[in-house]
Amino acid sequence: MEITFITSNAGKVREAANYLEPLGVRVVQRHVPYPEIQADTLEEVARYGVEWLSRRIDGNFFIEDSGLFINALSGFPGVYSAYVYRTVGLKGVLKLMEDSDDRRASFRSVIAYWDGEPHVFKGEVRGEITRELRGSGGFGFDPIFKPEGFSKTFAEMSVEEKNRVSHRGAALRLFCRWLKENLK
Amino acid sequence: MEITFITSNAGKVREAANYLEPLGVRVVQRHVPYPEIQADTLEEVARYGVEWLSRRIDGNFFIEDSGLFINALSGFPGVYSAYVYRTVGLKGVLKLMEDSDDRRASFRSVIAYWDGEPHVFKGEVRGEITRELRGSGGFGFDPIFKPEGFSKTFAEMSVEEKNRVSHRGAALRLFCRWLKENLK
Numbered sequence: 001m002e003i004t005f006i007t008s009n010a011g012k013v014r015e016a017a018n019y020l021e022p023l024g025v026r027v028v029q030r031h032v033p034y035p036e037i038q039a040d041t042l043e044e045v046a047r048y049g050v051e052w053l054s055r056r057i058d059g060n061f062f063i064e065d066s067g068l069f070i071n072a073l074s075g076f077p078g079v080y081s082a083y084v085y086r087t088v089g090l091k092g093v094l095k096l097m098e099d100s101d102d103r104r105a106s107f108r109s110v111i112a113y114w115d116g117e118p119h120v121f122k123g124e125v126r127g128e129i130t131r132e133l134r135g136s137g138g139f140g141f142d143p144i145f146k147p148e149g150f151s152k153t154f155a156e157m158s159v160e161e162k163n164r165v166s167h168r169g170a171a172l173r174l175f176c177r178w179l180k181e182n183l184k
Numbered sequence: 185m186e187i188t189f190i191t192s193n194a195g196k197v198r199e200a201a202n203y204l205e206p207l208g209v210r211v212v213q214r215h216v217p218y219p220e221i222q223a224d225t226l227e228e229v230a231r232y233g234v235e236w237l238s239r240r241i242d243g244n245f246f247i248e249d250s251g252l253f254i255n256a257l258s259g260f261p262g263v264y265s266a267y268v269y270r271t272v273g274l275k276g277v278l279k280l281m282e283d284s285d286d287r288r289a290s291f292r293s294v295i296a297y298w299d300g301e302p303h304v305f306k307g308e309v310r311g312e313i314t315r316e317l318r319g320s321g322g323f324g325f326d327p328i329f330k331p332e333g334f335s336k337t338f339a340e341m342s343v344e345e346k347n348r349v350s351h352r353g354a355a356l357r358l359f360c361r362w363l364k365e366n367l368k
Binding site: 045080086 | 222
């Protein structure tokens with residue numbers, strides 16, 4: 001069976017393939033820009049995107065969206081993480097957190113799969129915002145996010161280490177479990 | 185003639201009516217939630233919104249969206265101004281600007297009018313981000329924005345003063361001029 005992953009990010013496709021190929025699912029990448037709405041949750045963004053795409057794309061497909069939600073900043077940068085990374089940057093976020101003792105944050109990932117109707121899978125990893133940049137791996141906010149129970153930031157982990165604990169890994173595992181029960 | 189203003193904000197309707205009623209246009213408020221997409225410009229957001237609404241609403245109508253664009257922050261908070269106001273707040277933005285000598289910013293407003301096709305009108309007012317909150321009028325980022333050529337922030341001005349120099353006023357004047365030439 002073949003499932004299309006609508007994304008421009010080949011790294012995400014490799015990560016998804018690691019989970020889905022053992023189930024006999026071939027993951028095919030396709031890059032189709034789709035509207036991401038302004039909303040408070042990743043789930044709303046993903047549901048809108050997958051419905052929009054379903055009117056334009058044949059076959060089964062999924063999208064994935066993720067973001068960093070910081071407790072002391074009422075969830076900022078949340079669904080706008082990519083934009084905030086591009087504008088305010090890591091240093092800007094550290095600056096906003098300068099006087100905050102509450103360092104709690106979570107990375108969230110949502111997968112929305114379409115097979116005639118939407119199915120949503122959510123992964124979350126809790127952790128904290130560091131006081132300074134650490135590590136050069138990963139991307140986005142990885143250098144300032146330390147997952148709970150680890151001493152390394154995401155950017156200090158190897159790809160394999162990060163995938164094991166990451167929000168996206170968690171969402172992919174839920175997606176996999178569901179596919180196992182619902183495919184054929 | 186009647187034109188519908190799709191907005192939840194009665195204050196904006198009163199402001200628009202001040203401009204449009206002298207042309208014999210009655211402005212009718214209607215609150216219809218519509219998707220606002222994530223994009224770099226207000227124009228993209230407004231165009232998407234007006235097209236989406238045009239498939240659901242009869243007659244001529246318009247929407248308005250505005251945002252604060254700060255030069256030193258690569259345009260942040262831009263189209264996400266309302267969200268950033270709710271989360272990071274005025275103090276957060278001042279914090280991000282703490283070490284910045286470049287205080288330039290602009291408030292932008294976009295009106296998208298639909299009469300069978302979209303027409304877009306853009307207003308902008310340049311100014312600077314103050315070092316501290318000043319004034320209690322207006323809303324949103326008004327207490328930290330001082331328009332060029334004035335000593336008061338938007339929040340220190342009366343409603344009338346602000347409307348005369350504001351980005352929304354500028355967009356409304358362009359919209360009016362266009363209506364005058366293109367109505368009947």
